[in-house]
Amino acid sequence: LVARRADGNEFPIEAAISPQVEAAGEKFYTVIIRDITDRRRAEEALREANRRKDEFLALLGHELRNPLAPIVTALRLMKMRGESAIESERAVIERQIEHMIRLVDDLLDVARITRGKIELRREPVELGVVVARAIEMASPLLEQRSHHLAVDVPRDGLVVEVDQVRFAQVLSNLLSNAAKYTDPGGHISISAVLAGDEVTVTVKDSGMGIRSEMLPKLFEPFVQADRTLVRAQGGLGLGLALVKSLVALHGGRVSAKSEGPQRGSEFTVTIPAPGVKAQPTAGVAQKPKPQPIEEPRPGVPQAAGAPAGQPRILIVDDNPDSADLLAETFLVLGHQTAVAYDGPQAIACVQNFPFDVALLDIGLPVMDGYELAGRLRDLAGARRVLLIAATGYGQEGDRERSRAAGFDAHFTKPIDIDRLIALVRAWSVTAELPFVAAPAS
Numbered sequence: 385l386v387a388r389r390a391d392g393n394e395f396p397i398e399a400a401i402s403p404q405v406e407a408a409g410e411k412f413y414t415v416i417i418r419d420i421t422d423r424r425r426a427e428e429a430l431r432e433a434n435r436r437k438d439e440f441l442a443l444l445g446h447e448l449r450n451p452l453a454p455i456v457t458a459l460r461l462m463k464m465r466g467e468s469a470i471e472s473e474r475a476v477i478e479r480q481i482e483h484m485i486r487l488v489d490d491l492l493d494v495a496r497i498t499r500g501k502i503e504l505r506r507e508p509v510e511l512g513v514v515v516a517r518a519i520e521m522a523s524p525l526l527e528q529r530s531h532h533l534a535v536d537v538p539r540d541g542l543v544v545e546v547d548q549v550r551f552a553q554v555l556s557n558l559l560s561n562a563a564k565y566t567d568p569g570g571h572i573s574i575s576a577v578l579a580g581d582e583v584t585v586t587v588k589d590s591g592m593g594i595r596s597e598m599l600p601k602l603f604e605p606f607v608q609a610d611r612t613l614v615r616a617q618g619g620l621g622l623g624l625a626l627v628k629s630l631v632a633l634h635g636g637r638v639s640a641k642s643e644g645p646q647r648g649s650e651f652t653v654t655i656p657a658p659g660v661k662a663q664p665t666a667g668v669a670q671k672p673k674p675q676p677i678e679e680p681r682p683g684v685p686q687a688a689g690a691p692a693g694q695p696r697i698l699i700v701d702d703n704p705d706s707a708d709l710l711a712e713t714f715l716v717l718g719h720q721t722a723v724a725y726d727g728p729q730a731i732a733c734v735q736n737f738p739f740d741v742a743l744l745d746i747g748l749p750v751m752d753g754y755e756l757a758g759r760l761r762d763l764a765g766a767r768r769v770l771l772i773a774a775t776g777y778g779q780e781g782d783r784e785r786s787r788a789a790g791f792d793a794h795f796t797k798p799i800d801i802d803r804l805i806a807l808v809r810a811w812s813v814t815a816e817l818p819f820v821a822a823p824a825s
Contacts, residue, residue, distance in 0.1 A: 566591030
């Protein structure tokens with residue numbers, strides 16, 4: 385039921401009606417009306433928390449499966465090759481294991497903070513030292529995406545009392561967040577100033593910006609500014625929540641602002657600066673500018689002596705380790721392969737590579753795997769092709785969506801390589817195959 389206040393605003397109510405009988409036998413009713421606004425809000429908060437939990441569990445499965453996929457493929461390739469030529473595969477395994485360790489560390493840190501188990505080891509330290517450490521931690525992502533980093537932090541004279549490890553983690557998380565949501569070649573800056581007894585550190589970027597309705601929620605656990613498939617940058621939505629908690633443990637505060645989508649973002653951390661007696665001296669802590677890294681381009685690696693009639697394999701995945709290793713696996717088996725790292729690359733590639741089988745990641749940048757599947761079907765025309773979805777999302781609804789998008793099979797990462805090979809072989813000699821939904825290996 386809904387009631388209306390004197391000011392015209394509606395609010396939910398609960399009514400209880402009880403029949404009463406007087407001694408004279410006259411019957412009347414007692415009506416009790418309660419304002420249940422607070423209860424409705426609590427129920428909605430519980431529903432929202434439950435929804436976020438379900439989203440988080442799905443995202444957790446996806447994020448943990450993604451690094452496992454190239455690991456499993458690398459191990460399979462090492463087995464196929466024997467004892468030789470394993471150095472590159474070992475390097476892939478090390479990189480992906482490091483990624484998984486970061487995810488697990490974030491989860492453990494959230495749990496420790498929630499239980500009050502984190503103890504800070506504060507000591508006076510030059511802020512420039514901490515910033516340099518944070519930049520070193522974030523450098524792989526900054527360099528991978530060829531960002532231009534500007535640093536305006538005094539070399540000395542700006543002392544803070546912090547836990548060096550944890551405060552470097554705060555700044556590294558902000559830099560990594562800026563790198564993720566800024567297009568390659570973008571501009572990122574980190575600066576620091578002293579104002580009275582407080583030090584303010586600001587991280588700005590020229591990236592995708594933040595919608596105004598998301599700003600109040602950014603620092604809540606498991607929240608990401610854009611959860612669409614095209615923003616397939618990974619992560620669990622814990623980085624900013626950790627920033628807020630760690631800054632609070634230092635007695636400080638953090639805030640974010642943005643003028644809107646595609647207008648960049650600015651994150652500000654403010655902490656006490658006890659013991660600072662002088663203004664910071666002039667100077668800038670410099671970091672060598674990241675060198676541009678050549679963007680991977682789609683190619684058509686040819687297998688020497690590939691048997692005629694072997695299906696030609698197109699692999700599309702924005703994780704280069706995963707895509708390249710899978711392509712190499714099929715090359716070893718005698719297939720011709722082509723690799724692309726997003727939808728437009730794939731469409732350009734097939735102009736000169738009439739594929740037979742396409743293995744598509746779903747969470748691709750620019751256009752997701754569902755849209756790409758439709759485009760590839762159209763380009764193939766009447767020619768028979770096999771489209772396989774490869775994704776970290778493996779729930780029933782995900783498989784149904786793949787079927788509806790026109791895929792012939794749905795493989796959950798890490799892919800069962802033997803089953804994938806068997807499917808391709810079976811399809812090459814069979815006119816029709818039923819929809820295949822393969823679980824992770």
